[in-house]
Every structure is written in structure tokens, then in C-alpha cells.
Amino acid sequence: MKVIFILSSIFFLTDCQPPGKKLPIRLTQSSTRKDSLKTKSYEELLKEIEESRKLFSIKYIHADTQAKKACLDEVKKFWINAISNELYSEWKNTPWNFNGTTTKPRQRNIACGFFVVTLLQHMGLKVNRTKLSVCASSQMMKSLVPQQQIKNNSYLSYRNFNEQLKEYGCGVYIIGLDFHTGFIVNDGKENWFIHSNYVGRTGVTKETVLNSEALKSSKTRWVVSLTDDKDFLQRWLKG
Numbered sequence: 001m002k003v004i005f006i007l008s009s010i011f012f013l014t015d016c017q018p019p020g021k022k023l024p025i026r027l028t029q030s031s032t033r034k035d036s037l038k039t040k041s042y043e044e045l046l047k048e049i050e051e052s053r054k055l056f057s058i059k060y061i062h063a064d065t066q067a068k069k070a071c072l073d074e075v076k077k078f079w080i081n082a083i084s085n086e087l088y089s090e091w092k093n094t095p096w097n098f099n100g101t102t103t104k105p106r107q108r109n110i111a112c113g114f115f116v117v118t119l120l121q122h123m124g125l126k127v128n129r130t131k132l133s134v135c136a137s138s139q140m141m142k143s144l145v146p147q148q149q150i151k152n153n154s155y156l157s158y159r160n161f162n163e164q165l166k167e168y169g170c171g172v173y174i175i176g177l178d179f180h181t182g183f184i185v186n187d188g189k190e191n192w193f194i195h196s197n198y199v200g201r202t203g204v205t206k207e208t209v210l211n212s213e214a215l216k217s218s219k220t221r222w223v224v225s226l227t228d229d230k231d232f233l234q235r236w237l238k239g
Helices: 042-062 065-091 112-122 129-134 137-144 158-168 230-238
Strands: 171-176 181-186 191-197 203-208 222-225
Touching: 042 065, 042 230, 065 112, 065 171, 065 181, 065 191, 065 203, 065 230, 112 129, 112 137, 112 181, 112 191, 137 171, 137 222, 158 171, 158 181, 158 191, 158 222
Parallel strands: none
Antiparallel strands: 171 181, 171 222, 181 191, 191 203
């Protein structure tokens, strides 16, 4: 399984950088596409994500126990920025369609499950895109993080659900709804829902959890964490 992460400018990693190496993108949660990446193609962005994954992997392999923990913390930041800023900025406003399967941002349309799995694939995960995109969200979750128990937040009031997400902490999550799925990203300041939005056929959208009609209308709210799952991140690092 492969996974990768990208940021915007050059950043010299302290605890998690291979000697003499620099990550192609900056590991911060506030990075946007207003910098040098603005002129780069989507294919170049994906190459930089893969290069970052390989550099993380080299450092992690040679790190002691304490340094490994620091490295995984940086990997988490990398995932947060990649999903909520770098990749989302490319996919923003890509049209939704129930049968949408595009792999190219803003070209044709994409369904919610295909959006989630495509971004994971572009992060470097080796997955069966077609099979995973059309299965129930609970099956998708179990496939990605088989050792993790799915968190059922369906019984909480909507505001308490948002507060619970804050308690889970910073990270990238997958959420399963009645008939919809997407990413939840807690960037330390806000809980975001990033998804191919069927409401009004809006398409790929990033909205606060409290303002999401798709989330509010669902009776089911199941959540798993990708970035707090050590096994998942280690498999990503190993490629």
C-alpha cells in the first residue's frame, strides 16, 4: 500500500528528514497554492507527493523509537495539508454525478466514493479503485484500517458530534453516512468536510462540519482515522 503527502515550499525537517535531503513540499497546515506549486501540473504535484513519501520512508527506517514517533507526527501534518489544501485545491468544483468516475480534476464528474478512493490512490495507496469506490463505506473503512474499530457517532446530537470530532484531534478521517462518504479533516482550528457533494449537485466541496447539509441530513455517522492509525501510516511509508 502506498501513501504520500505534499506541501507547498521547501521545508527543512528536523526530526524526520533524511540527512542531506529536503522534502519537495512544506509540512505546514496553513500552506496554500498561492506559491510555486500554482504553476505546476497535477501530474507534477503527484510526483512530489510520491517523492515526499519516499523521503519520509528513508528517515523512518533509520530512526530510533522516539524519532519514529516524531516522524509519524510530521506525516500526519503532511496528510492534513495534502488532503485539505493541495489535492482539494485541484479538485475543487469538480462536478458530482452518481456514476462519476473521473481521475482528472475538473474533467467530467465524480461520485462521492470515487472521490475518496481517487484521492487516496493519488496519495500513493495501492487500492482496487473500482471495487473500493462502490462498496459500502463501512467496508471501505475496514479495508483501509482493518485493525481499527469504527467509531459510531450516530447517537450524538449534531453539535455534540462536531465537538466529538474536536476531541479526536488533528488528523484525516473517513466518514460514512446513510448513502454518502467523504473526508473529515481536523486541522486544529476547524472541522472540515471534504467530499463530492450531491446536495444541489455542488460537486467537490470543502465546508465546515456545522454547515454541511449532507452531514446534517444523515442519521448514520461512522468515523475512522487514517492518520492516527500507526499500521496504516507504516504501510504507506513502506509503499
